[in-house]
Amino acid sequence: MRDYHISKHNSFYAVGLSYKKADAEVRGKFSLDVPAIDHILGKAKEIGIDGLLAISTCNRTELYGFAQHPYQLIKLLCDETHGTVEEFQEVAYVYKNHDAISHMFKVGTGLDSQILGDFEIISQIKQGFYRAKKYDMANPFLERLCNAVIQASKRIKNETELSSGATSVAFASVKYILDNVTDISNKNILLFGTGKIGRNTCENLVKHSNNSHITLINRTREKAEDIAGKFHLTVKDYGDLQTEIRKADILVVATGAQLPTVSKALIYPKKPLLVLDLSVPKNVSDDVKQLDNVTLVHLDQLSQITDETLAKRKEYVPKAEAIIEKVKKDFLKWLETRKFAPVINALKDKLNTMKTEEIDFQTKKIEGFDQIQAEIISDRIIQKITKQFANHLKSNEVDTDDSLELIQKVFQLELHSK
Structure with missing residues (x-):
């Protein structure tokens, strides 16, 4: 497969790990x-x-960027997290140039998700790009690539049924509750943590369980109140967590904490308690499993639950892949154009210099020389010549690298090092 050299000294890499080889503990x-x-x-x-660009979800952590060697990106990631380079290398993947571009398309369109068709990842890519832009780390290549992936994701959503049914961890958790808990509308449900997964779980619970006994707790009470107000639910203080867990039949933990927030000591199970841990890293200690009345389910187990629409969704994968190929082809065409843009610009500069010298010479030599008309004609000719070269370079039958070298040699061009 052809390599797309994106810059003179660096290659484009995707480095990361996902649910495919790394369990929740390692991902954490x-x-x-x-x-x-x-x-x-x-x-x-x-x-x-x-x-x-950096993205981190419950299913994956990835860096997409330009480097002389992927180790530069791996080191950046390992220095900032609790994992070592050795642990990373055991479960990691590294993609380069064209393969890295293809990987981002696959991830951003839900084809690489733990639950096929989970489109929540696209908002992570948007968020990642926003942060990169804030730090002046979003170059034109990354901007164009992210926009192309977003475009492919939108088209797949609109033109296929890849995202029908349970496509997210939040939905899968609610489906698990509905399938495994009888008389759900009369159970006490406690939701601890109101991040994105917590919010979505809450929304799905309200919609599908017909239950008004839902209590929210969050470290920051205002965030919980925002969501509770929307669905007319109860909010309790973080200090009431232990008391509320004792009242609950179902506890859903979806906090963004780096260490477990719910341990055996917090739970006093006089009646059966179902605990769903939707956090990475895990936010419920494994010692909770020792309690007789408690069932603990982590999101990795939830994601393995295939609902009846999964087989149906798989039918749309070829159509989704065809959409990706079309959008990716347009992106790669743009990339090729970027590759020869510096040479075309340098050629234009060279021809403009020739034009200026010639007009200066003719102005002195010919009396009444019409400089304005000469400028108009020369500019049109320069435009036509550069367009001719650009069309030649775009042609599929042409070896772009050889042609670029020849143009530089013939016109003795100096490229600006941007």
Whole structure:
């Protein structure tokens, strides 16, 4: 497969790990919160990395960026997380140039998700790009690539049924509750943590369980109140967590903490309690399993539950892949154009210099010489010549590298090092 050299000295890499080879514990060691992502972007800028995007979800942590060697990106990630380079290498993947581009398309369109068709990842890519832009780490290549992936994701959503049914961890958790708990509308449900997964779980619970006995607790009470107000639910203080767990039949934990927030000591199970841990790293200690009345389910187990629409969704994968190929082809065409843009610009500069020298010479030599008309005609000719060269370079039958070299040699061009 052809390599797309994106810059003279650096290649484009995707380095990361996902649910495919790394379990929740390992993924937890490498998960990044927003301050950690910002820190990585700042450090990358200091060491001269041009363009970097970081995403971290419950299923994966990835860096997409330009480097002379992928180890530069791996080191940035390991320095900022609790995992070591050795642990990372055991479960990691590294993609380069064209393969890295293809990987981002696959991830961003839900084809690589733990639950096929989970489109929540696209908002992580948007968020990652926003942070990269904030730190001046989003170069034109990354901007164009992210927009192309977003476009492919939108088209797949609109033109296929890849995202029908249970496509997210939040939905899968609610489906698990509905399938495994009888008389759900009369059970006490406690939701601890109101991040994105917590919010989505809450929304799905309200919609599908017909239950008004839902209590929210969050470290920051205002966040919980925002969501509770929307669905007319109860909010309790973080200090009431232990009391509320004792009242609950179902506990859903979806906090963004780096260490477990719910342990055996917090739970006093006089009646059966179902605990769903939707956090990476895990936020419920394994010692909770020792309690007789408690069932603990982690999101990795939930994601293995295939609902009846999964087989149906698989039918749309070829159509989704065809959409990706079309959007990716347009992106790669743009990339090829970027490749020869410096030569075309240098050629234009050279022809303009020739034009200026010639018009100066003719102005002195010919009396009444019409400089304005000469400028108009010369500019049109230069435009036509450069367009002719650009069309030649775009042609599939042409070896672009040889042609670029020849144009530079013939016109003795000096390229600006941008």
